[in-house]
Amino acid sequence: MRILHTSDWHIGRSFHGHATLDALRGVLDAIVAQVREHRVDVVVLAGDVFDSAAPSPACYTLLTDALSALSDAGARIVVTSGNHDSAARLGFQAALLREGIAVLTDPRGVGIPVTIDDADGPVHFYGIPYLEPAVVRATWEGTDLRSQAQTMAHAMTLVRADMAVRGGRSVAIAHCFAAGVEATPGVEREIRQGGLDVVPLSTFDGPDYVALGHIHGRSQLSERVRYAGAPLHYSFGEADKPRGSWLVDLGPDGLAAVEWLPLPLPRRLVTVRGTLDELLAHPRYAEHEDAWVCAQYTDATPQSDPMRRLLRRFPFCATVQHTPEGLPVADGLDYAERVRAAHDDVELFDAFLAHVRAGEGATDDERALIREVLDTRTLTEASR
Template sequence: MRILHTSDWHIGRTFHGHSTVAALAGVLDALVAQVREHAVDVVIVAGDVFDSATPAASAYRLLDDALLALHETGATVVMTSGNHDSAARLGFHSRLLRDGIHVLTDPLAIAAPVTVHDEHGPVHFYGVPYLEPAIVRQHWIDDERALRTQAQVMQHAMTLVRDGMTAHGGRSVAVAHCFAAGVDATAGLEREVRQGGLDLVPLSAFDGPDYVALGHIHGRQQLSERVRYSGAPLHYSFGEQHKQRGSWLVDLDAHGLASVEWLDLPVPRALVTLTGPLDEILSDENAARHADDWVCAVYTDAVPQHEPMRRLRERFPFCALVQHQPEGADTVDERSYTQRLRSAVSDVDRIEAFLEHVRAGHGATEREAELIREVLDDRVRAEALV
């Protein structure tokens, strides 16, 4: 059996205020083409199908188009909910999806698999939706005292999966949405992911199935030969710009996992970060090659520049983010700044200390010093008239 593991579509998410619906539609078209080209039997979407619990109409249309296109390839679709999308909204019409499209959002049905047959017999797919401990412990009342963390609820859920495996026999695949131990933190973490012990699920929790398809992390990850994250199909932040986009192509033979191959997906618009003084970024002779890229400009001038976004977009139409990070700012000692403030004998000294602190050691210019003195003198005169 051939399986395509994808996740974290985040339909409806914006990229620094720009809609990603059209770009994602093109990427999902390419994914459907891969399903057809590689004769995929089952497509897994491991959570966060939507970016919001209340998706816009355009998000529903894109999902409908994608599911219809996947259905037309002949592949079965197995989809679970994540922490961004609403299990209730994603699964509200799941009872109507009988013909090869399965939306698994019910924690009470974890042990009841979707079964797909090939020439070697059945393969059982167990869907584990994103599990919020405060919500799901009411369903598993006998374990209420124990189920306080994400690790505990996921371990309980995987126990249910293994119970299902015992009852049904045959090969098995688990689909889950969580933050597992061993993830490289540079792979593109979710905004809401906490890296503390509360949300960390040990790798041992996933023992049992022939393959475990995980979602929640936006960069591909291999935690073991059979436990993997596929990442998101589209770049959703500049922190992800160097991460490949794609899916895992998984083959099962009669005995279980046979092979796993990575399939790249196209990147509709490349992401690039340009760093340096603003004038240098604007005058770079190689800048033209980034005219069609999403640009994050990190300018290192000592002082903030006038209308940097407007100036950058004249050169880079798709400049999406501007950050002012003065060169050497990370070397400024917070403690010495506090001590200097305490020892300052005048407002001029305090202002100078502040400017040097936020400008990486660069104080007021001659003209700024004149303006500061004028403002302070005007304040003294005003107070004298009161």
């Protein structure tokens, strides 16, 4: 049996205020093409289908179109919910979908597989929706569930108990932080406190393959336990992470092969750095004019209207950061101490500028201008 492992579509997520639905639609069309090309039997979507618990109608349309296209390409589909999804809303849609598309969102169904047969016999797909300990305690009364790790361990115990009865090959699908993987800062919403909710890798012992979701970067924790990551880049912190899916082959005796299938990037993500004048004019940045740009300008002082100016050169400039270089070493004085140390009004202005510029006071030209303004004010007041 041939399986395509994908996850974290995050339908409806924006990128620095820009909609991503059209870009995601193009990438999902590429996944459909891969399903046809590689004759995939089953597509597994491991959670975070939507980006929010209340997606817009356009998000539902995109999901329905994508699942229908995958089905038309000849694949069965198994979907689970993630921590961004509303399990109730996603599960409600399940009843409206065509045969061959299973959407698993109810924790009461953990341990009950979707069974799909091939020439070598049955393969049992155990979908584990995102499990919030405080929510599922009522589902599994009498079980100590205080952390994600405990909850996932209980769910996998149910899975292994069913596997022991049914026999045959099996795939588990889950959405969590697993030990040995590193999150992308500022990207994946936390579902842990400290290290308590990191799920040990041994928790997933048993199935022939474990398809994980939640981490946006491709990751292999073992030969049989993997993250596929998101199909789109949703932050500049992900720019160096490849986009794609795992193509998994199950033979008659279990896992036979795993191959990475890359996906196209609708638009590159780059971070450019230099003074604002350099970013606006230097030829070395020309190759990035059609990319999503994070612009870091290094001028010592904040510049006027940098985003508007940068958009003239970089139409897809998404964010601007002031990251000054070469500032003087801070003298350790707070603002009140700077003010008390000033001997005249010029030094008072200098103290203010040093405070807001992380230690850099007025330049010679600025100091001359300040003195001129103060002198003019003094003459004006004296003439009254």
